[in-house]
Amino acid sequence: MKERTLSRNICDANNSDCVKCSVNGKLMCTFNIKDTLYFILPVISAWITLILGIAYGFVIGKINLPILIIFSVGYIGYLIFFFQVWENKMLCSHCPYYAFENDRYVKCYANYGIHKAWKYNPAPMTTSEKVQFLIGITLFAGIPLILFLMIGLYIYFGVSLILTIIWLISMHFLSCSKCPNFSCPLNNVSKDVVDEYLKLNSVMRKAWKDQGYIID
Template identity: 40%
Template sequence: MYHVSGWLLLLWICMIIGFFAFLEIRVMCSHCPHYAEPGNTLKCWANYGAPKVWEYRPGPMSFMEKLAFFIGLSVIMGYPLICMLKSMQAFLLIVYIISSVGFFMTLKMFLCSQCINFACPLNGVIESVKHAFFERNPEVAEAWGEDGKR
């Protein structure tokens, strides 16, 4: 049986909180139409109840925002891989990889395909649905440089 320090777990938990509570909300969620809804907290399936600490910024994410998002996600997902490889925990590594692949497949198939945050790099909404959304939400369409018409 291999032992992994509890401090490594605590560090990972702090990284997760930092990513999902601050970085993700700043670079991705602040572009989402849910962020423009009244109230001080988000009301979406992904971050329900998270505080709105930044201004709503409609429109696409910048290259630097996408880069920060993917680097943060890579750190969060990669940290356990490194720990399991270093401690030679092959079974947990296999379970983690299979679970992660299953999680992202489920996310893309059932949630990202219906999400109104078109700025998200994982968004999978089809173009006809996006255009219908833009037709019903002209202020969002304007921020995206769309006229909402085909």
């Protein structure tokens, strides 16, 4: 079913054109809290499991105070670096949500409110950036799992692993299948929808064609 896009466009067309647009409803062209909830609920569940597991490990003596401090500072520091600097550059700076010059913050379903630290780059991600992104997201999901394994909290490890798998599956079907950052290695949008969208975004179309992309 076609959806009315209420806020501004991520393409060349007017907002009023969204209702009759061929990709309307097939891409997340505007912020919708439902998309954010689908994306973030498994992540929040995994973080709650992490906090409970760390608290439990601390109470039963499997985690001492120095380890608690080192892990907390290290992991939170990594998250800030990953979202605000690293992923911001290699993934988000290529996204049409990053294109609005007057916005200092990204307003998308996944990273709403993240500061735009880099210049918008409409070209597709490079191979190096794709590899970096996969490494970065593996660390993001894998560090809590490694902690639980190292301190022997196998039930928390199992629950976290299941939640991580649920996140990847739900992201694949509910988010990556409609995300307008097409060159992300996890992106799952069909080529015909990508081509239809590029026909509506002259800046991205030129940058993609310059990199050898062929629109059917």
